[in-house]
Amino acid sequence: MTTTREYDCIVIGAGVQGSFTAYQLTKNNKKTLLLEQFALPHTRGSSHGQTRIIRKAYKQDFYTHMMEESYELWAQLERETGIQLYRQTGLLLMGPKNSQNYQDLKNSLQRNKVPMVLLTRDNFSQHIPNMKLIEGHEALVDITAGVLYADRALRSVQGQFQKLGGVIRDKEMVTNISPGPVVTVSTNAGVYRAKSVVITAGPWANKLLTNTGLQLPLQVVKINVCYWKEKVPGLYSMQQRFPCFILTEGEESSEDIYGLPSNEYPGLVKICYHMGSETDPDQRDKQTDKSDIDILQHCIRHCLPGLIPEPAVVESCMYTLTPDRHFVLDCHPTYSNIVIGAGFSGHGFKFGPVIGKLLSELTVGQVPTYDLSPFRITRFNTKTKSAL
Numbered sequence: 001m002t003t004t005r006e007y008d009c010i011v012i013g014a015g016v017q018g019s020f021t022a023y024q025l026t027k028n029n030k031k032t033l034l035l036e037q038f039a040l041p042h043t044r045g046s047s048h049g050q051t052r053i054i055r056k057a058y059k060q061d062f063y064t065h066m067m068e069e070s071y072e073l074w075a076q077l078e079r080e081t082g083i084q085l086y087r088q089t090g091l092l093l094m095g096p097k098n099s100q101n102y103q104d105l106k107n108s109l110q111r112n113k114v115p116m117v118l119l120t121r122d123n124f125s126q127h128i129p130n131m132k133l134i135e136g137h138e139a140l141v142d143i144t145a146g147v148l149y150a151d152r153a154l155r156s157v158q159g160q161f162q163k164l165g166g167v168i169r170d171k172e173m174v175t176n177i178s179p180g181p182v183v184t185v186s187t188n189a190g191v192y193r194a195k196s197v198v199i200t201a202g203p204w205a206n207k208l209l210t211n212t213g214l215q216l217p218l219q220v221v222k223i224n225v226c227y228w229k230e231k232v233p234g235l236y237s238m239q240q241r242f243p244c245f246i247l248t249e250g251e252e253s254s255e256d257i258y259g260l261p262s263n264e265y266p267g268l269v270k271i272c273y274h275m276g277s278e279t280d281p282d283q284r285d286k287q288t289d290k291s292d293i294d295i296l297q298h299c300i301r302h303c304l305p306g307l308i309p310e311p312a313v314v315e316s317c318m319y320t321l322t323p324d325r326h327f328v329l330d331c332h333p334t335y336s337n338i339v340i341g342a343g344f345s346g347h348g349f350k351f352g353p354v355i356g357k358l359l360s361e362l363t364v365g366q367v368p369t370y371d372l373s374p375f376r377i378t379r380f381n382t383k384t385k386s387a388l
């Protein structure tokens with residue numbers, strides 16, 4: 001049997017963004033190949049694990065607006081597959097009363113009419129038992145927020161892509177991209193050609209972009225994914241109506257702490273620091289910095305008295321950060337048939353369906369549904385050199 005080598009589109013990287021992009025392209029009747037370096041499913045990138053937070057609570061209106069559609073597209077995928085991907089839990093948002101960051105979030109929710117409840121110090125424990133509000137902090141709940149079942153979502157979208165005729169080739173690492181009117185993509189197993197290529201390589205984006213003469217200002221950091229033991233099993237579970245939460249300590253989101261109700265490991269609650277230390281994605285396990293754990297322990301001792309302040313399980317994941325923490329959704333500055341989705345900065349999963357739609361629109365030359373100026377490459381001071 002001979003392998004087809006000619007495609008309309010090739011998507012490189014089968015994380016959440018590449019998988020949704022490939023799915024959208026096949027929906028647009030494009031003959032699409034999705035290439036992945038590892039055997040699927042894998043835990044070496046940014047999209048693995050069982051859960052992610054979904055929320056509309058953003059300071060910037062453009063994210064809140066994109067999330068309106070993203071919720072609809074998640075529900076559409078649930079209907080297509082008959083698989084539950086989202087569970088509403090609400091998102092508890094806490095921050096210093098006098099911080100601009102917290103007030104901007106609150107104002108954005110009000111301005112965008114996102115259903116929410118403002119909590120007072122007096123009724124806080126009635127709404128959120130087993131949690132303490134820090135002195136000087138305020139709290140609110142974004143009601144529509146909740147948990148996405150991440151690994152299920154990835155399986156579902158990849159399955160739908162294949163059902164529509166899309167081809168996934170895993171264990172194939174892309175080793176070279178030759179730009180041109182027809183792009184040639186070489187892997188460790190073969191050579192493919194396509195009219196357009198989408199690069200959604202997560203932490204490996206810059207390694208691949210080297211082939212195209214472009215480097216983006218991306219910083220890859222390793223996140224320690226910490227799980228904390230409940231003193232009474234189930235105390236912080238969805239069944240007990242414990243919500244997802246974000247605790248903003250200052251003006252920068254890199255000081256945030258976030259958590260989700262116990263789910264994947266019964267009796268353990270996932271609580272992480274929204275920053276980590278720099279790493280090479282191929283050397284992730286050599287990055288052993290655990291200074292974030294001291295910060296998390298301090299928070300757990302003060303705010304979550306029903307948890308043992310010692311991590312019971314620590315797993316790894318990576319963020320690919322841009323300087324402004326906004327995504328990169330754009331065509332390559334020199335080769336317009338190479339589309340880039342990168343720099344999801346630790347908050348991209350919830351947007352997966354809408355990112356897939358936008359990258360597919362850029363690929364087929366349609367006018368994107370949203371104003372993509374916050375996501376353009378020209379906002380950085382990047383230099384390109386010809387890859388030819």
Ligand SMILES: Cc1cc2nc3c(=O)[nH]c(=O)nc-3n(C[C@H](O)[C@H](O)[C@H](O)COP(=O)(O)OP(=O)(O)OC[C@H]3O[C@@H](n4cnc5c(N)ncnc54)[C@H](O)[C@@H]3O)c2cc1C
Nearest residue numbers: 013015016017037045046047053174202317344348349350
């Ligand atoms: C601990 C943690 C918690 C998070 N929490 C949330 C949350 O609550 N809510 C939220 O919305 N977001 C969250 N995020 C962020 C979200 O998960 C990421 O933004 C998203 O998964 C990024 O997806 P991606 O497809 O860009 O990257 P990846 O998932 O890394 O996918 C890139 C893929 O490309 C492949 N690849 C790379 N190079 C090559 C090559 N040369 N050849 C072939 N394949 C290649 C990789 O193997 C990988 O599979 C979290 C992230 C982490 C790490």
Ligand SMILES: O=C(O)[C@@H]1CCCC=N1
Nearest residue numbers: 053246258274346347348
């Ligand atoms: O994107 C999200 O909602 C989560 C929580 C805050 C930090 C990063 N990811």
